[in-house]
Amino acid sequence: MMILCICTVIGVTGCGVSTDSQESSWNEAADPWSYSFGVHVFTEGDGRVLRPVWRVIDVSEHQRNVNWQKVKQSEVDAAILRIGYGHGNEDKYFKNNLAQVRVNRIPHGLYLYSYAYGTDFAREEANFVLQTLRKYSINDKTIPIFYDMEHLDDWGGHTMPTRPIQFEQIAKVFFGALEDAGYTNLGIYTYAHNMATRLDSDWLREHANWIASYSNTLEYDFAGCPDPHAWQYTSTARVPGVTGDVDVSVFDLRFFMSAE
Template structure:
């Protein structure tokens, strides 16, 4: 290898380091599991507040993570949909789970029809009955502000009569080669997100935004959504996302009594 080639390799390595190339994790509720994709995430000057978590306080025991530092402690949670089939919620409660994020429904990435998750009513009633706190999420493929509002109204209609104590989450994601949203601009996706959250907030519930590091930093403009808390999806020992977030989905292969197979595990950070 010539000196010129070596110099070129050093320059390329330095550029990649400075740009902060990371492996971004993109969870697909409509598919099975998680897809891994190398996506360059370029850090630049942002006005977003940074989180203050101290990751040296993060511990893992028997596959479950825990966190406590000063007055901040994390609660244990799961998120579920029809993919978990029938859940024994009493066993889930006894296994120490504090809260559950339940999928209320989704918009199809093919014909765009809105559907209720077939396990939604059972999961809501059962989790409420055993005393597990409940939040909700909706998988969106909205391509307009009007469709986002329609999705939010659908959620509000479905949850009538149910006890919801955690946020209602807007979950928009790419579905490789199939989704309706690839053609949308960054600003359009941001405004669609805002429209959903505004309807939920006006109804008296707490909205939240779900996304991977790549989605939150590069696909939407988080500065325009700073009124809403963030649910971060990053499957790693320690999150690399530097900005403020309230909840962390850290694996899709957690083990919880009462659930067959793997389940998404989450930490909810609260002040004691």
């Protein structure tokens, strides 16, 4: 089956990790995307091919008003929408983005940018996500939901964790609350250097299935993480309907096979 190809190629071992910098080194002039049998194919800079995959953007209030009809008419296959950050902070454009991807029948998932400094805060973040899912009648338990774990400085008098076991405990509480509510398609988003340092635990590696590594070749091996995987390869793409730069990722299409 073709679907095994992405598992084999994205699971390549022996790759280095990216630096902590989130600055993209992608050459946008060299389009890596093509089609085969009606499904996207992504060709890495070294010639390796990922297939079958989807071209996926992620958006938040930073992209402001997205013209989702134009996005639908472009070669974008799906979108990941920021539901909010921390707890009680709904993304200012989430309501509109969700309504428009529904109207335009664009497959979609969600992510929450975490501010958690401990397990109690992580539980509040999970409760906020669940409340927002109910608020907008997001009833599909297989919708992709990602916990965005990035480096944060201490904030609001709170001291951020410094050890992987602390981040692991935080993520376990978040995942546990959503799993108890029946949501099954969960993952962690982060970047490769963070995975190799602050999040360096077996459990976190197992659940970190969406990785940012800005290069024209995949520089992360997803060791210990079961399929499916996703790779955010650039933050400076241009997509019809989106003003300015936008993140684009290569997603194993199985993330969206059952999602609404």
